[in-house]
Amino acid sequence: METGVPVRSVKNAAPGAIEESVNAQRTAKWLVIASGKGGTTKTTTSLNLAALAAAAGLKVGILDTDEQATLTKWHRRRERQDDVPSLRLFSVPLVDLKRGVREVDNAEAAEGLDLVIVDTPPGLEQRERISELVRRADYVLVPTSQSTADLESALEFMAAISSLGVRAAFLLSRTNQRWGSYRLAKKMLNRAGTLCPVDVRQLRDIEATHDYGLGINEFNKAKGADDLEAVWEFIRKVMEV
Ligand SMILES: Nc1ncnc2c1ncn2[C@@H]1O[C@H](COP(=O)(O)OP(=O)(O)OP(=O)(O)O)[C@@H](O)[C@H]1O
Ligand SMILES: [Mg+2]
Numbered sequence: 012m013e014t015g016v017p018v019r020s021v022k023n024a025a026p027g028a029i030e031e032s033v034n035a036q037r038t039a040k041w042l043v044i045a046s047g048k049g050g051t052t053k054t055t056t057s058l059n060l061a062a063l064a065a066a067a068g069l070k071v072g073i074l075d076t077d078e079q080a081t082l083t084k085w086h087r088r089r090e091r092q093d094d095v096p097s098l099r100l101f102s103v104p105l106v107d108l109k110r111g112v113r114e115v116d117n118a119e120a121a122e123g124l125d126l127v128i129v130d131t132p133p134g135l136e137q138r139e140r141i142s143e144l145v146r147r148a149d150y151v152l153v154p155t156s157q158s159t160a161d162l163e164s165a166l167e168f169m170a171a172i173s174s175l176g177v178r179a180a181f182l183l184s185r186t187n188q189r190w191g192s193y194r195l196a197k198k199m200l201n202r203a204g205t206l207c208p209v210d211v212r213q214l215r216d217i218e219a220t221h222d223y224g225l226g227i228n229e230f231n232k233a234k235g236a237d238d239l240e241a242v243w244e245f246i247r248k249v250m251e252v
Contacts, residue, residue, distance in 0.1 A: 039072065039115075039124040040250050043148040045141060047171075048164040049133030052154045052184040054081045055217060056242070057130040062226020063243040065096035069125040069252060072115055073098050076105040076144070077132035081221070088224030095229055099124065105132055108140045112147065126252050135168075145172050150250045151179035152207070157186055157196035169204050178249065182242060183210035209241035 042060070044053045057073065065071045075082040083102040089095060099118060103111030115127055129144060145151055151172060155165035165181055172179060181200040186193055188210075200206045211217065216233040220226060227236045246252075 039119050039127050040149040040252050041127045041129060041147055042246065042250065043129045043131065043144055043151045044154065045129075045131040045145070045151060045168070046153050046155060046161075046165055047133075047135045047141070047168040048155075048161060051133075051156060051161055051165070052182075052211070053133075054085070054130050055220065056152065056154050056182060056184060056211070057082055057128050058085050059217070059220055059226045059228075059239045060243055060246060061098050061128050062095070062220075063228050063239060064126050064128070064247075064252070065098055066226070066228055067243075067247070070123055071096075071098050072101060072118065072124045072127040074101040074103065074111055074115055074127055074129040076103060076108065076111060077130055078104045079132065082130045085221055085224055088222070090224070092224050092229075095225065105137050105140050105144070108143055126250075138171075142172075142175060145175050145177050148177050150246070151177055152182050152246070153179060154182040154184045155196075155200070156184060157190065157192045159192075162196055162199060165200070166203050173204075178205075180205040180207050180245075180249070182207045185213040186210045187213055207242055207245050209238060209245065211235065211238045211242060214238075 044057050046053060061071050061073050073082060080102060083100060086098065086100045101111060101114050103114060118124065131141065135141065153165050153169055155161045169179060181204060183196060183200060212235060214235040216230065217227055217235040227233050227239050
């Protein structure tokens with residue numbers, strides 16, 4: 012997608028007008044993936060949606076704000092792969108959020124980006140910064156498993172961000188559809204807010220996306236590709252990207 016404003020206009024801008032010009036050029040939409048809890052598939056969802064978005068021809072940035080740097084390590088493995096669309100990585104911990112946002116904005120102004128996917132750390136210790144990130148988001152995806160602990164935490168997180176006026180949806184992930192808790196989880200999340208209509212099943216092939224620096228769509232006949240493709244279709248529709 013074209014940024015619409017030549018980069019030169021920023022370079023020639025009067026002092027003080029630079030930030031404004033960068034803002035005026037912003038075209039990338041931000042998808043923040045957060046849940047306030049550990050192990051809810053935030054990173055797996057981020058990397059797979061990024062690969063799917065890139066396969067759809069979008070210029071994708073991924074911002075890893077987690078000090079564990081799981082997404083960054085996945086990206087390192089990806090760089091050793093041939094013939095996969097490249098993703099623009101920004102690896103800046105949440106404590107340094109302002110710098111992270113600045114790096115993305117600068118890259119967007121210089122190179123153009125269509126979609127920025129932000130992976131977040133577990134825990135809510137940095138509430139202020141998570142709120143800042145959520146305010147900046149065009150959409151927030153809140154992944155959760157069907158376990159009671161994860162569900163409770165996802166519901167609390169959604170309630171906490173609802174006052175920030177951002178659009179958001181739950182994503183039921185790593186599901187086991189044969190267990191009774193699956194139906195209950197769907198019912199509970201549906202009642203509490205928007206729920207992505209397709210869930211992501213617990214599958215080894217999806218777990219394996221971490222190992223190779225690939226998205227599930229980049230494997231040959233992987234199980235679970237349908238799940239994540241449908242989640243991507245949902246995101247694409249609601250975010251209009
Ligand atoms: N659909 C799935 N099927 C099987 N395993 C999965 C699936 N999704 C994620 N996993 C695995 O579950 C674990 C947790 O996933 P992930 O690292 O994405 O969660 P996270 O929310 O980013 O965790 P953290 O809070 O530690 O950053 C990982 O080992 C991952 O490979
Ligand atoms: Mg993670």
